[in-house]
Amino acid sequence: MSKKQFRILVVITILAGFMGGAVSNVFLQGSPALAQRRAGTGRPGGGGAAAPARAPANGAAVPAVLRAQQFAVVDATGTTRMDVGMNASGVPGLWVWDSAGKLRVNLTFDASGNPGVWFSDAAGKVRTDVAFDANGNPGVWFSDAAGNTRSDLAFETDGSPELALCDTAGQTRAAVGVLADGSPGVGLFNATGGERASMSLSTDGTPDLSLRNAAGQTIWHAPGEAGTAAAPPATAGANPAGG
DSSP: OOHHHHHHHHHHHHHHHHHHHHHHHHHHTOOHHHHHHHHTOSSTTSSOSOOOOOOOTTOOOOOSOOOOSEEEEEOTTSOEEEEEEEOTTSOEEEEEEOTTSOEEEEEEEOTTSOEEEEEEOTTSOEEEEEEEOTTSOEEEEEEOTTSOEEEEEEEOTTSOEEEEEEOTTSOEEEEEEEOTTSOEEEEEEOTTSOEEEEEEEOTTSOEEEEEEOTTSOEEEEESOSTTSOOOOOOOTTOOTTOO
16 A cells, blocks of 8 residues: 555545544434424424324224214113113103113103103102193193192293192192282182182282182182271172172
């Protein structure tokens, strides 16, 4: 090897060593900029863009909408305890059964197309209805074990609220309500629905108490005309208060 070739080889060796050190320094130690990027501080705001929502473990896509005609929830024995879907008549609803197989909750539409929810006892008898009446007014009805309505809180056709208490035959025997003009009142009824006693306040606050016979005629009324005493009891069929 000549001296010239030797000098060229030395220069190449020195350059290769310098470049190799620089490259290894970059890859093994990293520049501050690269360190910042790895730490997430090189991007304004830090941390970079938000991570996407995690996919299920099986990687399956999550549908935005589930479409089906029926969903059934079963217990450990495979017995259906809750059903959401359409019944045999094509009416949608939610039905819940107890462990004995009795339907206890029924959320659906009635024959008039009004929504409601019905709660039943362990015997399967509906005991509480939250629904609309035939006139489209909302209300709550409570029934006894025989299925007879014993109490209800509902609205009259004029929009006035009323609480009714009923006998075992379902006949209203007492009612508390507020009339459409805002005057409150209490009524007591006989077994056939005839009002026998009533107490109310007029819109100006004047109280009124009336007793009636079986024919519905007033037999006692208080107060009487201004400045007079209450009308005394009369014989059956009389109407001292003029009807």
